[in-house]
Amino acid sequence: MKFFSIHTLWIGAILVVLPFLLKDFTVFQLNLMIIYAIAILGLNILTGYGGQISLGHGAFFAMGAYTSAVLMEHAGFSFYATIPVAGLVCLFAGVLMGFPALRLGGHYLALATFALAMAVPQLLKYKAIEHYTGGVQGIVLSKPEAPFSFELFGQPLSEDRWLYFVSLGLAVLLFALANNLIRGRMGRAIVAIRDQPIAAGALGVNLAMVKTLTFGVSAAYTGIAGGLSAVVVAYVAPDSFHTFVSISFLVGAVVGGLGSIPGALFGAAFIQFVPNVADQISKSAPWAVYGAILIALIYVAPGGVMGVIHKLKKGDTK
Numbered sequence: 074m075k076f077f078s079i080h081t082l083w084i085g086a087i088l089v090v091l092p093f094l095l096k097d098f099t100v101f102q103l104n105l106m107i108i109y110a111i112a113i114l115g116l117n118i119l120t121g122y123g124g125q126i127s128l129g130h131g132a133f134f135a136m137g138a139y140t141s142a143v144l145m146e147h148a149g150f151s152f153y154a155t156i157p158v159a160g161l162v163c164l165f166a167g168v169l170m171g172f173p174a175l176r177l178g179g180h181y182l183a184l185a186t187f188a189l190a191m192a193v194p195q196l197l198k199y200k201a202i203e204h205y206t207g208g209v210q211g212i213v214l215s216k217p218e219a220p221f222s223f224e225l226f227g228q229p230l231s232e233d234r235w236l237y238f239v240s241l242g243l244a245v246l247l248f249a250l251a252n253n254l255i256r257g258r259m260g261r262a263i264v265a266i267r268d269q270p271i272a273a274g275a276l277g278v279n280l281a282m283v284k285t286l287t288f289g290v291s292a293a294y295t296g297i298a299g300g301l302s303a304v305v306v307a308y309v310a311p312d313s314f315h316t317f318v319s320i321s322f323l324v325g326a327v328v329g330g331l332g333s334i335p336g337a338l339f340g341a342a343f344i345q346f347v348p349n350v351a352d353q354i355s356k357s358a359p360w361a362v363y364g365a366i367l368i369a370l371i372y373v374a375p376g377g378v379m380g381v382i383h384k385l386k387k388g389d390t391k
Contacts, residue, residue: 088241089238090225091103092233092234092237092238093225093226093228093234094226094228097231097233097234100231100233100234100237101233101305102345102346103237104233104236104237104240104301104305105302105305105306105345106341106342106345106346107237107240107241107244107341108240108298108301108302108305108341109298109321109322109325109340109341109344109345110244110337110338110340110341111243111244111247111294111295111297111298111301111337112130112134112294112295112298112299112322112341113322113325113326113329113337113340113341114247114248114251114294114334114337115130115133115290115291115292115293115294115295115298116130116291116295116322116323116325116326117326117329117331117332117333117334117336117337118251118254118255118263118287118290118291118294119287119288119291120323120326120331121326121330121331121332121333121336122255122260122263122264122267122287122332123263123266123267123284123287123288123291124266124267124268125174125182125284125287125288126180126182126183126186127182127183127186127291127319127323128183128184128186128187128190128316128319128320128323129170129185129186129187129188129189129190129319130186130190130291130292130295130319130322130323131190131193131314131315131316131317131318131319131320131321131322132186132189132190132192132193132314132319133163133166133167133292133295133296133299134295134296134298134299134302134314134318134319134322135193135194135197135299135309135311135313135314135318136159136162136163136166136193136296136299137159137160137162137163137295137296137297137298137299137300137302137303138159138299138300138302138303138309138313138314139197139206139212139299139303139309140155140158140159140162140163140296140299140300141155141156141158141159141299141300141301141303141304142212142214142303142309143205143206143212144158145214145303145304146212146214147205151217152217152304153217153239155300156243156297156300156301157297158300159296159297159299159300160293160294160296160297160300161293162296163292163293163295163296163297163299164289164290164292164293164296165289166292166296167288167289167290167291167292167293167296168285168286168288168289168292170186170189170288170292171284171285171286171287171288171289172285173185174284174285174288175280175281175284175285186319187316187319190316190318190319191316193314194311194312194314194315195311197311197314198311206311207309207310209310209311209312210310211308211309211310211311211313212308212309212310213307213308214303214304214307214308214309215307216232216233216236216304216305216307217232217235217236217304218232218235219231219232219234219235220235233305236301236304236305239301240301240305243297243301247294247297248334248337251294251334252334254290255334259283259286262278262283263283263287265278266278266280266283266284295322321344322344324340324343324344324367325337325340325341325343325344326340327340327371327377328340328343328344328367328370328371328377328378329341329343329377329378329379330376330377330378330379330380331377333377333379335379336377336378336379339377339378339379340377340378343370347363347366347367348363350366351363351366
């Protein structure tokens with residue numbers, strides 16, 4: 074326990090000091106990485122632990138972002154108040170999406186959720202709601218200022234640094250809640266349905282309820298991430314939530330390790346920073362480089378980054 078506490082304090086100290094050692098743009102990138110980690114964690118609860126493939130979580134990300142943006146722009150809500158609302162809206166949307174998921178599975182569910190990801194950006198451009206969503210132009214937002222003045226290493230507590238601490242604190246809370254969920258009775262039921270649905274039903278697990286709630290919780294996590302992204306980026310527009318966002322979340326979940334909570338952090342780092350690395354390697358074909366890196370990583374670590382870490386812990390270097 075002492076070992077764990079000392080290392081936790083060291084990690085906490087590094088995370089607190091880190092944004093003051095970096096430029097604002099790098100802090101902005103870290104904010105996006107944290108946000109993507111929350112979204113990937115939500116997808117991992119559904120796909121990694123629940124075994125339900127989704128290619129539509131970009132839609133929930135968009136719903137969360139627009140919920141926060143619309144409430145701030147048209148209802149005068151504080152940024153902080155919009156985040157739980159974004160989570161609740163996506164929880165409801167996820168539960169609704171969970172009902173057809175009861176009859177669909179595998180690639181059929183993947184196609185259904187992919188259709189959702191394609192439809193939502195188009196619906197956000199719909200003329201009838203253009204007054205609220207801003208149509209194709211989207212909504213420009215203002216980043217909240219830090220509630221107090223603070224300076225470290227000659228660097229002030231800027232808007233991006235303050236949002237870093239807000240995002241980090243929320244991420245720590247959500248990761249802890251996900252860990253408790255997976256380790257608890259509900260988590261065991263989710264995994265049991267993924268591995269042996271017939272046996273789980275025979276043992277009294279309510280398959281319909283668990284699958285639907287899993288979809289709802291997963292969507293809520295992604296919606297909260299979307300709400301955070303709206304303010305961190307300070308802008309929302311339908312074209313920002315194209316279908317590649319959903320695919321990126323799935324890539325992040327696989328790269329980090331399906332069925333792993335910490336793996337969401339590694340997956341988020343991959344989808345945030347590797348495209349930049351690929352662009353620096355080749356300006357003419359960055360996505361070809363990105364694809365090559367992804368293929369190489371999957372070949373070297375088929376179980377994701379967390380799979381490699383688990384092997385190293387067990388002393389298995391094969």
